[in-house]
Amino acid sequence: MAAPSSLPFDPVEEAARKWSARWDDADAMAVATSIMRVQQLLLGRIEAALRPLQLTFARYEALVLLCFSRNGSLPMSKMGQRLMVHPTSITNIVDRLQAQQFIRREPHPTDRRTTLVAITDAGREVTERATEALVGVRFALEALDPEQMKSLYDLLRDVRLHAGDFPAEDAARTWPNAFHNAE
Template structure:
């Protein structure tokens, strides 16, 4: 992606920023930008025919942005043969004190069903990025430990996704903080986490 945008910068000269924006949009979403905002248009029709469109427009916008971000992350990680879910698992393990966690804890931290965690670990283990090890004091518990190869790939993947800002462009640092806080309010209201619990 950076090489493609570099070509656009040289080719379009003073119009480079516009060319970069266009190319980035095509690469992230797989199609050229629409000449209008379909969500804004839908909101107007909703207001005319149904009623207040605030919630509908906000939810539809969040869902569309999720698609854009997922597409960007997948595109960045695909050359490394990783999905975002497997990347998150590697990051989680690398952040742990011992580089290893019980699968149950991984599921809680990643907010995934145990079956999904098992599938992720199976694939990572197949690629020698993690290994299952016995718990030193609890024979009923299996630990998942990140390997050196897993750490190296996680670092390369982190570089890949941060270079494209995880696909989240158009916001400055203050706006990112504001967005995170607003989304946290939605998550809290939905019971996604306990505000009085530990970080």
Template sequence: MSARRPLPFDPIMRAAQLWDERVGPSGTMAAVTSVMRVQQILLSAVDSALRPHGLTFARYEALVLLSFARTGKLPMRVMGERLQLHPTSVTNIVDRLQADGLVRRTPHPTDRRTTLVEMTAEGADRLEAATAAVTGIRFGLAGLDDEDQRLLTDLLSRVRRAAGDFT
């Protein structure tokens, strides 16, 4: 994944040893530092897989969300809630997807204040190709089998729930 050579030791575990000696118990620091590093690794892998398809992860997530919609359309407000993004970020994502011809905005049939977003045929084709690319690299989760992935998801869900992401 990376062009740089791996270190001959785990720098996070070395930092944890030093933390133990100088500050106190290092479990939380090592866990958080590991999550942050893994986030960098995953973003790099996913961005590399999506770049040839002209997508960022945020735009890819928006297309996936639209593909899951029962009607094929979602209000921008709902997209923001489901993607857990500020309305301005959703607007920017949709603007970019629309400029690339992957989505279109349509007026809501009964609420003049609401704009719906729907994927175009080109968007569906791009989503299919991009999905093949990210699933082909397992979203960057090298080294974890299915059970490990389930456990990781469960553990991270506890943190997300405690932070108020969901009830």
């Protein structure tokens, strides 16, 4: 489902051509620019799939995180850490989800300084519907077959590892059966 192009050429390739005439490492520039553009494309398609449910991808990720938690609740600070967002951002996400009645804030049973965020039944239901919508569009990655997805995942994981996104001792770990179709 490709959108019509507004340009008769690939602007990233053109930029790389011009870049290489002036500076070094045009390949790295082209790859970084491609990743940024693909991120825009993916987010646009994902947000479009979630829009009928009045969710953004950030709010969807928060709901999924709560669904994956043992008790359906987590401290706000832990949510921010796991979603890798600033405390102000997690507060905004939680405020919006609470206004939609998808989550509720609860006092922590043993730590008065901590607020728990708990998913509601409505939050669980919208998470299921949102997940169906995203799976229906293959998270906007229908252009890739399973082997390509695994290769791309591995390459991007190496970049994240090098940037310190997770501990190096976790480098050999993979999700159970995450790419079983590619092997």
